[in-house]
Amino acid sequence: MSEPLRVLLVEDEALILMQLEMLLEDAGHLIVGTAMRAEEGVALLLETRPDLVFVDLRLAGDSSGVAVVQSAREIGGITCVFITANSRQLTDELEGAAAVIAKPFSGSVLEDTLAFLEQALRRPPPELAVPHGMRVAPAARESWALMEG
Numbered sequence: 001m002s003e004p005l006r007v008l009l010v011e012d013e014a015l016i017l018m019q020l021e022m023l024l025e026d027a028g029h030l031i032v033g034t035a036m037r038a039e040e041g042v043a044l045l046l047e048t049r050p051d052l053v054f055v056d057l058r059l060a061g062d063s064s065g066v067a068v069v070q071s072a073r074e075i076g077g078i079t080c081v082f083i084t085a086n087s088r089q090l091t092d093e094l095e096g097a098a099a100v101i102a103k104p105f106s107g108s109v110l111e112d113t114l115a116f117l118e119q120a121l122r123r124p125p126p127e128l129a130v131p132h133g134m135r136v137a138p139a140a141r142e143s144w145a146l147m148e149g
Contacts, residue, residue, distance in 0.1 A: 002122045005029045008050040010041035010068050011083065012060040016103070020054055020083075023110050027118075038063035042071045050078060051121060055097070057084035069096045079121060079140075081113075087135070098140035101133060109133045120144045 007029050011017045021031055032048035035041040037060050045053070045068065053072055055065040065082060072078040073096050082094065085103040094100055101113055112131035119126035125145035130136055136146065 002118070005052050005118060005121065006032045006048065006050045008032055008041065008044055008048060008053045009034045010036075010038070010044075010053060010055040010059065010065060012036040012056060012058075016056075016083070019107070020110070023107065023114065027111075027114055029114075036060045038065065038067040041065075041068040045071055045075060045078065049075070052117060053078060053080045054083050055080055057082055057086045057089065066095045072096075079117070081117065092138065094135070094137040097137060098143075099134050099136045105133060 007024050009017055009020050009031060011020065017034060021034070024031055032050050033044040035044055041055065053068065055068045057065045059065055065084070069080045072080050080097040082090065082097045082100040083103060083105070084100065087100045087102045090100055101109065109131060113134050116126055116128045116131050116134070119128055124143070130146065
């Protein structure tokens with residue numbers, strides 16, 4: 001594995017948060033912070049400058065993961081992936097995120113997604129195919145030089 005990804009998790013469901021943390025740490029990546037609300041996530045973006053953010057669309061306190069993604073885009077150099085049961089509410093552009101994974105998801109979907117994202121971020125274009133259960137935004141598809149299909 002290349003240098004570990006620095007990952008921020010913005011998720012208000014404790015079990016999903018623990019599952020993500022365990023998978024990422026087992027894969028050798030560094031969790032730089034966790035948040036349950038958008039404003040906490042934005043503050044951690046500024047503080048930690050992660051490589052990758054996994055963010056739920058609907059967060060605690062009626063906050064939205066879209067605010068986290070917008071802030072990450074303003075900062076620049078941060079890739080966001082929505083993990084949500086509300087993926088149909090996202091536009092084709094995924095509100096600025098690179099990709100979306102629909103809940104519920106399996107551990108194998110997360111493992112495949114993480115391997116794909118590591119390649120996409122560290123050595124594009126990724127050799128792995130887009131994982132089943134993951135939708136990639138057109139801008140990320142272009143940035144990662146993914147083939148259509």
